[in-house]
Amino acid sequence: MAGGAKREPNLVDIDSLRIDRSSPPRARPRYLRFIAGLAVALLLAIAGEVVYSRTLGRPLTVQTAVAIARGGAPAILLTGSGYVVTQHKYIVVGTKILGQIVEEPIEEGQHVRRGDLLARIDDRDYQAQLRQAIADRDLAAADVRLKRAQAARLRTLYRNQVASRDQLDVADNALAVAQAQLQKAEAAIDYARFNVSQCVITSPIDGIVLTKYRELGDTINYGGDIQAGGGTTDIVQLADTTDMRTEVDINESDIAKVVMGGPATVTPDAYPDQSFAATVAKIYPAADRQKGTVKVEVKLTHPDLRIIKPEMSAKVAFLADEPPPASAATVVVPRKALVTDPSGSAVWTVSQGLAHRRVVTPGRELEDGVEIARGLDGGELVILDPPAGLREGARVTPTP
Numbered sequence: 331m332a333g334g335a336k337r338e339p340n341l342v343d344i345d346s347l348r349i350d351r352s353s354p355p356r357a358r359p360r361y362l363r364f365i366a367g368l369a370v371a372l373l374l375a376i377a378g379e380v381v382y383s384r385t386l387g388r389p390l391t392v393q394t395a396v397a398i399a400r401g402g403a404p405a406i407l408l409t410g411s412g413y414v415v416t417q418h419k420y421i422v423v424g425t426k427i428l429g430q431i432v433e434e435p436i437e438e439g440q441h442v443r444r445g446d447l448l449a450r451i452d453d454r455d456y457q458a459q460l461r462q463a464i465a466d467r468d469l470a471a472a473d474v475r476l477k478r479a480q481a482a483r484l485r486t487l488y489r490n491q492v493a494s495r496d497q498l499d500v501a502d503n504a505l506a507v508a509q510a511q512l513q514k515a516e517a518a519i520d521y522a523r524f525n526v527s528q529c530v531i532t533s534p535i536d537g538i539v540l541t542k543y544r545e546l547g548d549t550i551n552y553g554g555d556i557q558a559g560g561g562t563t564d565i566v567q568l569a570d571t572t573d574m575r576t577e578v579d580i581n582e583s584d585i586a587k588v589v590m591g592g593p594a595t596v597t598p599d600a601y602p603d604q605s606f607a608a609t610v611a612k613i614y615p616a617a618d619r620q621k622g623t624v625k626v627e628v629k630l631t632h633p634d635l636r637i638i639k640p641e642m643s644a645k646v647a648f649l650a651d652e653p654p655p656a657s658a659a660t661v662v663v664p665r666k667a668l669v670t671d672p673s674g675s676a677v678w679t680v681s682q683g684l685a686h687r688r689v690v691t692p693g694r695e696l697e698d699g700v701e702i703a704r705g706l707d708g709g710e711l712v713i714l715d716p717p718a719g720l721r722e723g724a725r726v727t728p729t730p
Contacts, residue, residue: 389725392713394680397663398699399708405650406696407587412578414598414642415627416570417611420540423448424564427456427528430549436566438542441635442533449544449565453529460522467515474512477505531565540640541567569640574633575611578646579623588613593649594628597698598642603664605698606638607631608646660693661702666714668692668700677706678713678720685713685724 433450436442481501487493543564544550550563576596580588594608611629618625628646630638667677668690676689690705706712711728713720720726 389683389727390685390717390720391727391729392678392680392685392717393715394711394713394728395664395667397661397667397677397702397706397708397710397712399661406694407648407650408580408584409645409647410578410580410626411643411645412576414596414638414640414644415575415577416537416640417573417575417629418535418570420640421535421537421568421570422564423531423534423566423568424543425449425451425528425531425550426563427451427525428549428551428563429453429455429529431544431546431565434542434544434546434565436539436542438539440539441537441571442539442568443536444533446533447530448533449531451529451531451550453526456522456525456529460519460526463515463518463522467512467519470508470512470515474505474508477501477508481505533568535568535570536572537568537570538635538640539566540569543567571633571635574630574635574638574640575627576608576630576644576646577625577627579618579621580626582617582622582624585613585624585626588626588648589651592651595647595649596628596630596644597647598637598644600642601637603698604634604637606633610648661706661708662696662699663702663706663712664699664714667712667716669716677702677710678716680711680713680726680728683725683727685716685720685722685726687722 429451431449432452433447436448442448481498481504484493484498484501488495488498543566550565588610590610590613592610594610595605596608597605608628608630610626612627614625617623663677669676669678674689675692676687679686679688688705688710691703693701693703695701713726713728
């Protein structure tokens, strides 16, 4: 080398000699990304449909009733509130004797027929008294036969002037005393038989048991413990179900509208959808000065004893006598079906599972609903208490 200089070896960058083991990721095919996005969108759509069907998209469950088309209803003259009673009010059945109740096959609310057994009292001592009375009667009858024979013989002796008049009078008097004793013995038998009959207490009417004053095993005695309201020998209180009535107080100024035999309807407060035909049976002769009212009773024509019970509160509607004209057919819907808002009156009907708003013209208030003068033909399925958010064409599920 020139100038004798020593040559330096070439230096190589060590980092440049290292092997780069990291490789760039391979790009995924585009069709795989498309399939994954489509699957996610499908899952979201299914989930949305499920949520919608279970919340906003679920049909509303609504209570419905049928609009009833019928002949024109009689005009209501006036109405009043009262209570269900019976013609004879309430009957307390008891006995006139003392003893222990050995049978009582009744319960409160039970319907009984005339002659049905209400209670039976132990009658062994009364049967013994009856046998004793019969024996006393037989003794008295034998004594009468003896005294009659003695008087007959003395009468013969007196005619033959063998016996004196005093002896005959004594014999006749003895016969009269014996006959009186026989009558007394027969009366004792009647009394003993009456006591025996009082041991079997039966229902004097067709009615319902309101209250039991005694229970099986109780002893009827003077001063004994009894339920409130009953007397010493009372056993049961009955109500006569053959003549069910409703008692109502009418204002004096309206009493002229009520006539004997006039038609009426009775609607129990407990069953506002049930009405029963009735007629005016009694108008009390005196008014209540304190209330300014007159008491009236209406008799139910065909009461349903499963619904009508004594002392139930009820409303009475007194109707006009004139029958409505044949052309006065009306449609009646329950009061809960009528909707009144600033836009007018309407009802919601259900057709093929969809709700529709029908504009109507309401008429008279009736005991069982509202008369619809225009807008319905009858037979429509109407919604009761329509929800506030109900919309035209909304899907609904009707329930009776």
